[in-house]
Amino acid sequence: MSSCKEGEENQLKCLWVQGPIIVGAGPSGLAVSACLKNNGVPSVILERSDCIASLWQQRSYNRLKLHLPKQFCELPLLGFPENFPMYPTKHQFISYMESYAVHFSIEPRFKQVVQSAEFDHISGFWRVQTQDTEYISRWLIVATGENAEPVIPEIPGIEKFDGPVVHTSGYKSGLEFSNKRVLVVGCGNSGMEVSLDLCRHHASPHMVVRNTVHILPREMFGFSTFGIAMALLKWLPLRLVDKFLLLVATFTLGNTDKLGLRRPKTGPIELKNATGKTPVLDVGALSQIKSGKIKVMEGVREITRNGAKFLDGQEREFDSIILATGYKSNVPCWLKGSDFFTETGMPKTPFPNSWKGEKGLYTVGFTRRGLLGIASDAVKIARDLSDQWTTIKDCKNTCNSHIILQI
Ligand SMILES: Cc1cc2nc3c(=O)[nH]c(=O)nc-3n(C[C@H](O)[C@H](O)[C@H](O)COP(=O)(O)OP(=O)(O)OC[C@H]3O[C@@H](n4cnc5c(N)ncnc54)[C@H](O)[C@@H]3O)c2cc1C
Ligand SMILES: NC(=O)C1=CN([C@@H]2O[C@H](COP(=O)(O)OP(=O)(O)OC[C@H]3O[C@@H](n4cnc5c(N)ncnc54)[C@H](OP(=O)(O)O)[C@@H]3O)[C@@H](O)[C@H]2O)C=CC1
Numbered sequence: 161m162s163s164c165k166e167g168e169e170n171q172l173k174c175l176w177v178q179g180p181i182i183v184g185a186g187p188s189g190l191a192v193s194a195c196l197k198n199n200g201v202p203s204v205i206l207e208r209s210d211c212i213a214s215l216w217q218q219r220s221y222n223r224l225k226l227h228l229p230k231q232f233c234e235l236p237l238l239g240f241p242e243n244f245p246m247y248p249t250k251h252q253f254i255s256y257m258e259s260y261a262v263h264f265s266i267e268p269r270f271k272q273v274v275q276s277a278e279f280d281h282i283s284g285f286w287r288v289q290t291q292d293t294e295y296i297s298r299w300l301i302v303a304t305g306e307n308a309e310p311v312i313p314e315i316p317g318i319e320k321f322d323g324p325v326v327h328t329s330g331y332k333s334g335l336e337f338s339n340k341r342v343l344v345v346g347c348g349n350s351g352m353e354v355s356l357d358l359c360r361h362h363a364s365p366h367m368v369v370r371n372t373v374h375i376l377p378r379e380m381f382g383f384s385t386f387g388i389a390m391a392l393l394k395w396l397p398l399r400l401v402d403k404f405l406l407l408v409a410t411f412t413l414g415n416t417d418k419l420g421l422r423r424p425k426t427g428p429i430e431l432k433n434a435t436g437k438t439p440v441l442d443v444g445a446l447s448q449i450k451s452g453k454i455k456v457m458e459g460v461r462e463i464t465r466n467g468a469k470f471l472d473g474q475e476r477e478f479d480s481i482i483l484a485t486g487y488k489s490n491v492p493c494w495l496k497g498s499d500f501f502t503e504t505g506m507p508k509t510p511f512p513n514s515w516k517g518e519k520g521l522y523t524v525g526f527t528r529r530g531l532l533g534i535a536s537d538a539v540k541i542a543r544d545l546s547d548q549w550t551t552i553k554d555c556k557n558t559c560n561s562h563i564i565l566q567i
């Protein structure tokens with residue numbers, strides 16, 4: 161990286177970057193940087209927080225474990241340590257990512273909040289601005305993730321509520337909710353697992369289920385449900401695999417409709433692929449629902465000073481509210497002049513072709529396929545980009561171009 165205009169007062173520093181600029185040091189940014197390095201391509205990662213994998217280190221609850229078996233959650237080129245359990249804890253996953261970064265000598269530039277990134281048609285380079293620096297490169301890799309910001313819905317009356325209102329990204333443990341009545345809004349994996357954690361800390365969770373939801377056992381016949389689905393998908397059509405999963409789920413879990421958990425018409429994997437809505441992989445919440453320790457509530461009509469009114473006319477008092485309402489991409493806030501992303505910040509081109517845009521733009525981790533999708537994107541990007549890198553290096557040796565010498 162070489163500097164072109166060093167810090168005059170109120171002016172951005174300007175840095176030319178060797179290889180691509182990667183925005184985000186989560187699993188996606190680390191994976192793509194490692195794959196590039198393995199192919200001899202340097203890169204610079206810009207990360208807004210002060211650590212790698214900030215979602216895992218700073219914005220997730222203590223009890224979190226991977227809910228897919230470890231073989232589906234490894235980053236490319238370096239697997240998990242052999243002694244890891246089938247479902248590593250978040251602390252194990254973080255330590256794995258720390259060693260991954262050390263192994264590939266990945267050193268992100270921390271506290272660099274990317275505020276804008278735009279392709280400069282005149283120079284043919286990407287200009288990426290953080291709060292204090294402008295980075296310039298021929299390539300930009302978007303690795304800010306599908307979970308960059310919490311979704312905070314506007315629920316009528318919520319501003320009147322007297323008690324604490326937290327999003328699951330700020331929830332650590334049920335310890336501070338002991339003996340409290342808690343309204344959990346949302347019933348995805350976060351809503352279910354936080355409700356379960358609350359039960360284990362003797363709180364009284366009421367979980368809002370406003371819509372339909374697929375709940376599957378994490379394991380079937382001693383094998384992971386996800387693993388079974390992946391294996392069957394090699395041989396059978398998606399809809400048949402979904403039918404099979406639902407048959408076994410009904411057999412092992414019973415009819416969840418009766419508990420207020422109505423299933424969508426579309427099957428779980430088809431729905432995940434089409435909309436990104438992840439089925440709940442049950443790790444114990446369902447039995448707490450069955451025993452009445454987690455109460456399922458219909459949609460909220462309004463929040464009051466000390467509780468909530470529900471669509472079915474019920475009214476309850478609560479001490480706290482936890483918003484398990486999911487996450488969203490933040491790409492539209494900072495990526496300018498590109499029509500590669502939708503207004504919700506997801507690539508317009510669907511999987512498996514969402515990893516490559518135009519003019520040196522790449523995306524990793526926007527496939528709605530978790531860590532497996534990340535690994536697949538990272539490998540493809542590194543292959544594509546290293547071909548260009550080799551061509552440019554060869555040209556640099558022979559054409560002696562001024563611009564090419566700068567990068
Ligand atoms: C609670 C939870 C559990 C999950 N468990 C699993 C699982 O078990 N298995 C699985 O396959 N998938 C799982 N996923 C899905 C997915 O694999 C993870 O979310 C994974 O962390 C995504 O990696 P990422 O690098 O794409 O995004 P992130 O981990 O979100 O990393 C993106 C990084 O970009 C940074 N960033 C964002 N905006 C900017 C900006 N403007 N400037 C600079 N930096 C920025 C962020 O600070 C962050 O560090 C889980 C998701 C969640 C939310
Ligand atoms: N152990 C693990 O590995 C875990 C993995 N995860 C993953 O993290 C990702 C995010 O999960 P999660 O945080 O659960 O988010 P999700 O997007 O999966 O779920 C959000 C939930 O909030 C509901 N919701 C949103 N707005 C409102 C509202 N205004 N009123 C009522 N309900 C509302 C949604 O309902 P509706 O469907 O009606 O919109 C949905 O039930 C997923 O991919 C998940 O699999 C999460 C936790 C643990």
Ligand SMILES: O=C(O)C(=O)Cc1c[nH]c2ccccc12
Pocket residue numbers: 227228386429432438439441528529530531
């Ligand atoms: O946990 C997540 O958020 C994931 O995206 C992992 C995942 C990818 N594909 C799935 C299909 C069913 C359940 C979880 C996943």
